[in-house]
Amino acid sequence: MFNSRINLDFPLAVIELLARLTSIASITLLLMLFAGEGLHPSRITASEWVGLLFFPIGVMIGMVIAWWKEGVGSLVTVGSLLAFYVVYGYLMRNHLGGWAFIVFALPGFLFLLHWLLRSAEERHALG
Numbered sequence: 001m002f003n004s005r006i007n008l009d010f011p012l013a014v015i016e017l018l019a020r021l022t023s024i025a026s027i028t029l030l031l032m033l034f035a036g037e038g039l040h041p042s043r044i045t046a047s048e049w050v051g052l053l054f055f056p057i058g059v060m061i062g063m064v065i066a067w068w069k070e071g072v073g074s075l076v077t078v079g080s081l082l083a084f085y086v087v088y089g090y091l092m093r094n095h096l097g098g099w100a101f102i103v104f105a106l107p108g109f110l111f112l113l114h115w116l117l118r119s120a121e122e123r124h125a126l127g
Contacts, residue, residue: 008121012114019110023063026104030056047092054084059105066108070115077108 034056044052058080066073081101089096 008117012118012121015110015114015117019107019114020067022110023066023107026107027060027063030060030104047088047094050092051084051088051094054080054087055101056104058083059108063107063111066111070111071119074108074112074115077105078112081105081108 059077062073062075062077062080064073065076084101085096088094
């Protein structure tokens, strides 16, 4: 009798736009930080390479993938961030202070939110 469907088109579009814009900003800033620091691969220790594999490399790769495959890309981004905290921070006992790592990975969370909301809306439309 009554249709209780809520139109999520505009909020989803805003979340997607924010995810894409912030991913560009995040990747650009991370690349600028590495270019400004003058990355010297021979001076990086094995444990630092492990950290770099997850953050920023895994996080940036996930954000790029999320432009085409939101679910996969967002899971790569969030998974890389979590792996960075667990492996580099906890297991290797390195001090990871501040919120900077989470802020740089925030677009991955936005992509994940967009993917989850869009998937839920599609399932609701079918059912």
